[in-house]
Amino acid sequence: MVVVDDVGGVEPLDLTPEASRPDRSARRPWSVLALVLVVVAVVFVLLRTLGDASLFFYEVDEAVDRRVELGDDRFRVVGTPKPGFVDTELDGRAAVVFTLCVAEVSADVAHMGDPAELFQPGVPVVLQGAWVVGTPPGIGGLTSAADDGWYLRTDHMVVKHDNDYRSDEAELETCGAGS
Amino acid sequence: MTGRRDTTGSAGSRLLGVSALVGVAVLLLFAFVLTDPDVRVHPTTGEEFGQFDAVRLLYLHVPMAVLTYAAYILCAAASVGYLVRRTPWWDVTAYAAAEVGTVFCGLVLVTGSIWGRPVWNTWWEWGDVRLMTTLVLFLLFLGYLALRRTTVDPRHQARRAAVVALVAVLDIPLVNRSVEWWENRTLHQQSTLAELKIQDLTLFTLMLGFVVFGLVAAWLLLHRFRVGWLEQAAAEHGVAMAIAERHAELDMPDVDAAVGDAGDGP
Numbered sequence: 001m002v003v004v005d006d007v008g009g010v011e012p013l014d015l016t017p018e019a020s021r022p023d024r025s026a027r028r029p030w031s032v033l034a035l036v037l038v039v040v041a042v043v044f045v046l047l048r049t050l051g052d053a054s055l056f057f058y059e060v061d062e063a064v065d066r067r068v069e070l071g072d073d074r075f076r077v078v079g080t081p082k083p084g085f086v087d088t089e090l091d092g093r094a095a096v097v098f099t100l101c102v103a104e105v106s107a108d109v110a111h112m113g114d115p116a117e118l119f120q121p122g123v124p125v126v127l128q129g130a131w132v133v134g135t136p137p138g139i140g141g142l143t144s145a146a147d148d149g150w151y152l153r154t155d156h157m158v159v160k161h162d163n164d165y166r167s168d169e170a171e172l173e174t175c176g177a178g179s
Numbered sequence: 180m181t182g183r184r185d186t187t188g189s190a191g192s193r194l195l196g197v198s199a200l201v202g203v204a205v206l207l208l209f210a211f212v213l214t215d216p217d218v219r220v221h222p223t224t225g226e227e228f229g230q231f232d233a234v235r236l237l238y239l240h241v242p243m244a245v246l247t248y249a250a251y252i253l254c255a256a257a258s259v260g261y262l263v264r265r266t267p268w269w270d271v272t273a274y275a276a277a278e279v280g281t282v283f284c285g286l287v288l289v290t291g292s293i294w295g296r297p298v299w300n301t302w303w304e305w306g307d308v309r310l311m312t313t314l315v316l317f318l319l320f321l322g323y324l325a326l327r328r329t330t331v332d333p334r335h336q337a338r339r340a341a342v343v344a345l346v347a348v349l350d351i352p353l354v355n356r357s358v359e360w361w362e363n364r365t366l367h368q369q370s371t372l373a374e375l376k377i378q379d380l381t382l383f384t385l386m387l388g389f390v391v392f393g394l395v396a397a398w399l400l401l402h403r404f405r406v407g408w409l410e411q412a413a414a415e416h417g418v419a420m421a422i423a424e425r426h427a428e429l430d431m432p433d434v435d436a437a438v439g440d441a442g443d444g445p
Contacts, residue, residue, distance in 0.1 A: 031328035038322040042315060049311045057306070057364045076306065078363065083223045116300030120221055120228045126366055158299045161230065163368040165217065165237070165377040172222065 057126075061105035067131045067150055074130050077152060078160060080173040082106065083121040086138035090153075097136045099145050100127070101175040106146040110136035111154045118159045122172030129154030187405035195398045202391035209384040210238040233297045237381075240290040241372075242388035243283045244313075246396045248351055250280030251320065253400075255348035258341035267411050270337040273344060275403035277323050279396055284317045299366060308357040309367035316354055319347035333414060 058066065060079035079100035086097045088110075095110050109127065119125065129152050136151045188196075217234035218227050254276035260269035291310070292302050304310055323343045327336050358369045371377050377385060 028328055028331065031325055035322060035325040035329055038318055038325055042318045042322070045311065045314055045318065048305050059363060117297060118228060118230075118300070120226065121223055122221070123228065158301050158304060158366055160366055161298050161368055163371040163374070163376055165234070165371055165381050 060100050060102040060107050063131075063152070064105050064107055070131055072130050074128060076126055076128050077107075077154075078102075078124060078126045079107070080124045080175050081119065081121050082142075082144050082175075084142050084144070085115075086141040088136075088138035090137060095136075097138045097142065097151075099142055100125070100152070103175055106144070106175075108136055108139060108142070108146050108148075108151040109154055110151055111157055113155065116157050116159045118161070119157065122174065124160040124162075124173055126158045126160055127152065127154040128156035187402045187409070192398065192401050195394060195401065199391065199394035199398045202387075202394050206238065206384070206387050206391045209380070209387060210235050214238075214380050214384050230294075230298050233294050234381075236290050236294040238384050238388045239392075240287060240294060241385060242392040243290065244287045245389065246392050247280050247283040247287055247316075248355065250276045250283060250396060250400070251316070251344075251348050251351060254280060254320075254323075254344050258344040261337055261341045267333075267337075267408075270333075270341070271404055271407035271411055273341065274327060275400050275407050277320055277340075277344065278403055279399045281317065281320045281324060282399070283392075283396065284313070284320065288313060288317060304366050307366045308361045309354065309365055312350055312354040312357055316347065316350045319343075319350060323347060333411070 057076040057078065060077060063070070063075065063077045077100070079102045082099040082101055084098065088095055088097055090110050090112065093112055094114070095112050096115050097108065097110050099106050100109050101107070109129075110132075111127065111129075116125065132151055132153045133149065134151065135147065135149065136153075139145050139147060139151075214235065216232045217230040219229045220226070221228050254273045257269045257273035257276060261273060291313075295304070296302050323340055326343055327340050330336055330339075358365055358367050362369065372385075
């Protein structure tokens with residue numbers, strides 16, 4: 001304690017420095033942690049997106065054009081299922097075989113597992129899988145199969161819903177012969 | 180403190196709140212009872228298909244998405260205002276808009292995911308550009324809100340937040356236009372309203388959704404602004420009190436007198 005007690009005979013004056021007041025620029029640790037978590041989340045999302053984007057996205061005609069080049073590579077393919085599908089088994093697993101098309105180009109598909117709930121002819125789907133040389137089982141049951149010695153073996157199916165909410169005017173996608 | 184100052188409500192905001200509440204009830208009635216589910220009969224197979232009851236989420240999801248844009252654009256505009264004028268009004272407005280926008284953006288992601296499970300066959304699609312840009316927008320503004328709390332200095336806080344808001348808002352055109360720019364590379368559908376592929380009661384209920392969620396957003400924004408303004412006033416009051424205390428500590432007439440006596444020497 002620093003005391004000055006001889007200033008003109010008045011009461012002793014305590015000149016001890018006060019404890020410092022909180023620094024107004026001080027950081028709040030929990031908020032900094034939250035900020036770090038957000039940054040980590042953004043980086044994760046971007047890496048995940050870039051990783052997923054590396055899975056090429058083709059329409060059926062592009063996928064058919066590039067099938068030799070694609071080889072065993074996995075990719076995404078978007079197209080419209082033609083009418084008719086066959087429930088079958090492939091390598092001991094349930095599969096559904098159908099034909100996917102865009103414009104006049106078609107490709108046969110063996111989708112492993114159950115198809116999407118809204119899977120219907122004329123409603124576009126996005127599939128993930130790879131080309132296989134051969135003929136999928138049950139293809140004889142399809143009336144408008146491509147049957148060209150190649151098929152897409154896929155294991156992920158999502159339905160690409162249209163933006164038309166006029167139920168009485170909704171039109172289905174059509175393509176290829178027999179759609 | 181008077182009763183009026185004990186609350187962020189006022190006659191106008193109460194009217195707004197009641198209107199929003201009634202509006203939400205009416206919207207839910209239209210969305211979940213009066214409108215039909217989306218059921219179509221397939222021309223080839225004869226089977227029913229469509230979105231069924233999932234379509235009802237359209238009346239919540241789309242208006243909330245548009246209000247997310249509106250709130251974040253307001254946040255960015257107020258941030259520009261702050262950087263130009265450096266007054267708390269702009270900063271409090273930006274903060275309030277960011278919070279409201281983040282609530283709506285979170286709900287957009289949740290309702291979209293709930294809709295996506297039955298319609299798309301997935302809760303989430305990592306490769307979809309619309310989904311990813313929306314998630315990034317949400318995370319950027321979560322970062323904005325976290326950043327605002329990393330320092331207790333209000334000027335640092337406001338200045339940094341304003342810059343972050345201006346960067347984050349650049350994601351909005353990407354979110355909005357992604358379904359057109361990557362039309363064949365995205366799972367998310369294109370705009371229904373732009374092509375007016377909606378009609379009758381479905382269109383009316385969607386428009387009602389815009390009005391009702393607009394009222395909800397305005398009510399939230401108003402109250403959040405008032406809370407923010409009170410917080411800012413309280414912080415200023417705290418600083419003023421601290422200064423007054425320091426002045427009081429230093430205001431020692433005896434010392435003054437003593438120093439004065441000493442100074443009066445030869």
